[in-house]
Amino acid sequence: SIFLGYERLEAETRIHKLARRDGRWYVVLVETPFYAESGGQVGDHGLIRGKNFELRVVDVQKEGDEIVHICEGPENLDISTPEVFAQVDPQWREPTMRNHTATHLLHAALRRVLGEHVRQAGSLVAPDRLRFDFTHFKKIDRQELEEIEWLVNEKIQQDLPVEVIHTDYQKAVQMGAMALFGEKYGDRVRVISIDGFSKELCGGTHVRHTGQIGPFVIVQETSVASGIRRVEALTGPRAVQFIQQSRDVVQDLDQLLNCSWEQLPAKVNSLVEQLRQTERALQRLKARQLLEQVDELLKQGKKINGITLVMAEFEDVEIDLLKQLGDRLRQQAQSTVGLFVNRWPDRANLVCAVTDDLIEQKGLKAGQLVKEAARVAGGGGGGRPHLATAGIKQVDKIPQIRKYLEETLQKFA
Numbered sequence: 210s211i212f213l214g215y216e217r218l219e220a221e222t223r224i225h226k227l228a229r230r231d232g233r234w235y236v237v238l239v240e241t242p243f244y245a246e247s248g249g250q251v252g253d254h255g256l257i258r259g260k261n262f263e264l265r266v267v268d269v270q271k272e273g274d275e276i277v278h279i280c281e282g283p284e285n286l287d288i289s290t291p292e293v294f295a296q297v298d299p300q301w302r303e304p305t306m307r308n309h310t311a312t313h314l315l316h317a318a319l320r321r322v323l324g325e326h327v328r329q330a331g332s333l334v335a336p337d338r339l340r341f342d343f344t345h346f347k348k349i350d351r352q353e354l355e356e357i358e359w360l361v362n363e364k365i366q367q368d369l370p371v372e373v374i375h376t377d378y379q380k381a382v383q384m385g386a387m388a389l390f391g392e393k394y395g396d397r398v399r400v401i402s403i404d405g406f407s408k409e410l411c412g413g414t415h416v417r418h419t420g421q422i423g424p425f426v427i428v429q430e431t432s433v434a435s436g437i438r439r440v441e442a443l444t445g446p447r448a449v450q451f452i453q454q455s456r457d458v459v460q461d462l463d464q465l466l467n468c469s470w471e472q473l474p475a476k477v478n479s480l481v482e483q484l485r486q487t488e489r490a491l492q493r494l495k496a497r498q499l500l501e502q503v504d505e506l507l508k509q510g511k512k513i514n515g516i517t518l519v520m521a522e523f524e525d526v527e528i529d530l531l532k533q534l535g536d537r538l539r540q541q542a543q544s545t546v547g548l549f550v551n552r553w554p555d556r557a558n559l560v561c562a563v564t565d566d567l568i569e570q571k572g573l574k575a576g577q578l579v580k581e582a583a584r585v586a587g588g589g590g591g592g593r594p595h596l597a598t599a600g601i602k603q604v605d606k607i608p609q610i611r612k613y614l615e616e617t618l619q620k621f622a
C-alpha cells in the first residue's frame with residue numbers, strides 16, 4: 210500500500226483486499242491516508258466510504274508492506290464498486306501529530322537538562338496524551354522537571370519549522386540524528402529536524418510548526434523499571450483542560466480552608482498537625498476513662514473458689530491500653546485474673562493479667578492461660594506470668610473462652 214498521510218487526511222482510492230475476521234473487516238487499500246501504528250504513534254481512526262457502505266476504521270496495523278485497516282461495519286457488504294473515499298478523522302490525527310512533535314521536543318529537552326545519557330526506551334503517542342520512557346537513574350526533581358517543561362514550551366513559542374529530510378542512514382547519523390536502539394532502518398531514512406534543537410529518525414506524522422502544539426504540561430514523572438523513568442504529558446486543548454481542572458481543585462481547597470492558594474501547603478500542614486494532636490489527646494482521654502473502670506470491673510468479677518475472674522470486652526481499644534488496664538488491675542486487686550478482649554470485625558486481641566499472689570501461691574501463669582484460652586477460638590499467644598497477650602480469629606467463640614477460663618480456675622482451688 211502507498212501511504213499518503215504525511216500530506217493529506219483524505220483520498221479517493223480503491224479496495225485492494227478485504228477479509229472478515231472475528232466480526233471485523235480487514236481492509237487493504239491501494240493508497241491510504243491512514244497511518245498504521247508504529248514508532249509509538251497509534252494507528253489512525255476515521256471512515257472508509259463506498260458506494261453502498263460505510264466502514265468505521267478503529268485501528269490500523271502494518272502487515273509486511275501492507276497497511277491493514279481494521280474496521281467496524283455491517284456484516285454484509287456490497288463491494289461491487291471497489292472505489293472508496295478514505296477519510297482520517299482530523300479530531301484523532303491532529304492532536305496525535307501535536308503529541309508526536311511534542312515528544313521529540315521533550316526527548317531533546319530531557320537530554321539538554323538531564324544529560325546525554327538519556328535514551329528513548331519506549332513511547333506512546335495518542336490523541337489524548339503522550340508518554341515517554343527513557344534511561345535515567347534517579348527521580349527527576351521538581352526543578353529539573355520545570356526546566357524541561359519550560360524548555361519545551363519555549364521551543365513551541367518560537368514556532369519553529371518542523372523539517373522533514375529524506376536521506377540515507379549514514380548521512381542521517383552523521384548529521385546527529387537520534388536513532389532508536391535496536392530499531393532496524395533501511396538505507397533511505399526520514400529525519401524530523403526542529404531547528405537544530407531536535408533531530409530524530411522517525412516515520413511518524415508531525416505538525417508543520419511547533420506553535421501548533423499549543424501549551425505543553427507534564428502531568429506525571431514515574432519509574433517504570435530499574436533505570437527507566439517515564440514522563441507523561443498533555444498538549445493543546447488537553448493541556449488547557451488539565452490546567453483548568455488543577456485550578457478548580459485549588460480554588461475549591463482555598464474556599465474550604467479559607468485561605469489563598471499560596472497559603473495552602475502551610476494551612477494543610479498545620480491542619481494535619483492539629484489533627485495529630487487531637488488524636489493524641491483523645492487517646493489519653495480514652496486511656497484515663499478506661500483505667501478508671503477498674504474498680505467497677507472488679508465489682509462485677511466472678512468469684513471462683515477464692516479467685517476473682519474479671520472479664521471485659523471492648524471495641525476500638527489498642528492492645529497497649531489493654532495492657533495498661535491489666536497493670537492497673539494487678540496494682541489494685543488480689544487473687545484476681547483479668548482477661549480483656551478487644552473486638553475488631555474479623556478478629557480480637559486478648560490481654561491476660563494475673564496478680565502476684567496467684568502466681569506465687571497457685572502457680573497460675575498469664576502466658577499459659579491466655580495461650581490455651583486463645584486456642585479455644587483458633588488463635589494463639591503467650592507472654593510472661595503476670596501479663597500476656599493473644600490474638601483470635603473466631604470472634605463468635607468468645608463465650609467459650611469465658612467458659613474455658615471458669616472451668617480452669619475451678620481446678621486451682
Ligand SMILES: [Zn+2]
Pocket residue numbers: 248309313409410411412413
Ligand atoms: Zn518520532
